[in-house]
Amino acid sequence: MTTKQLALKQESVKDGNRLASFMTVAAWIALAIGLLTCLFEVSDFSDRNLGLMVGIGFLVGSVQIYMIGAAIRLFHHNKAKQSE
Numbered sequence: 748m749t750t751k752q753l754a755l756k757q758e759s760v761k762d763g764n765r766l767a768s769f770m771t772v773a774a775w776i777a778l779a780i781g782l783l784t785c786l787f788e789v790s791d792f793s794d795r796n797l798g799l800m801v802g803i804g805f806l807v808g809s810v811q812i813y814m815i816g817a818a819i820r821l822f823h824h825n826k827a828k829q830s831e
Contacts, residue, residue, distance in 0.1 A: 763823030770816025774809045781805030 784802030792799065 763819055763826075767816045767820035767823070770812055770819065774813035774816060777805050777809035777812055781809060 781802045781804070784798055784805060786802075788796055788798035788802060794800065
């Protein structure tokens, strides 16, 4: 019975790390999309330029996604330490 509980705890930590890694990859993809969109739409630098605003949104969103992924990784790391 103890072995099964230990295996379940290890799987949840592994799932948390996998989710955090996915969030990191998603953040880098969003950053790349934001940079490309901003570079292509920077000629008309105004708030009426929809492409530029979408690019800036992707840049801001990528930072938020990365921070959420980092928080998930830290939460699961601390949870694994407490369960030991």
